[in-house]
Amino acid sequence: MKLTPLLLAALAALTTPVLAQTPAAPRVAPDQIATKNGPLTVQPITHGSVVLTWNRKTIYVDPYGGAEAYAGLAAPDVVLITDIHPDHLDPKTLAGLSVGKALMLVPPAVAEKLPAEYKKQVRVLRNGQKLDTLGMSIAAIPMYNLPEAPDAMHTKGRGNGYVLGLGGKNVYLSGDTEDTPEMRALKNIDVAFVCMNLPYTMDVQQAAQGVLAFKPGIVYPYHYRGQNGLSDVAAFQKTVNAANKKIDVRLRNWYAGAK
Incomplete structure (x- = not known):
């Protein structure tokens, strides 16, 4: 029997394997906060990871959880990493993202552990240092456990929280910390992202008392998954x-797409 071109095409369609598309990880809807230079968009990702978009710039904070969690989002102009632990410094997730043109702002301990391919993109910020770049300011804030101890999960000076100045708004990212004197002394914070997960950081009551001390306009609890x-x-x-x-x-x- 001679097969017509139409029949051949139909048979080919039946025998060709269908490649399944990997769906994007579920994400909660972003928020928008007004600034002098247009809206600041807040996109929760997972755990301590968030994407901020402002004034045509995109900031990835602690990219973690797999590159699929960032599907559809713009490539970053800035990547902030707070600490060396794998839920903050995640080389596998970084490798799957388009970070080749991003400025990476990190504490010294993170700079030492980053894969060599990123070294030319890195700018090291130590606790207390500040940088003005791309129309924004970025200050490194101490993040650590209390009481201070050499064997603490987070020792003072190793990691950075950050305060970003974006269009007249000050945005605080706590990283892994307890309600330290440096947190309590913060002034004029418009938006805060505050961790609360035992035994790594602080409990809910500590986090609440820290927030009540520095009085941000808006606060997002994030990084709130612990051992229990x-x-x-x-x-x-x-x-x-x-x-x-x-x-x-x-x-x-913050755990909508968690596996």
């Missing part, structure tokens, strides 16, 4: 707002 599951961020919100109703506590699901 997720911290009670609703209790954090209740504690903060019982003492200060002006603080906008925004609860978002």
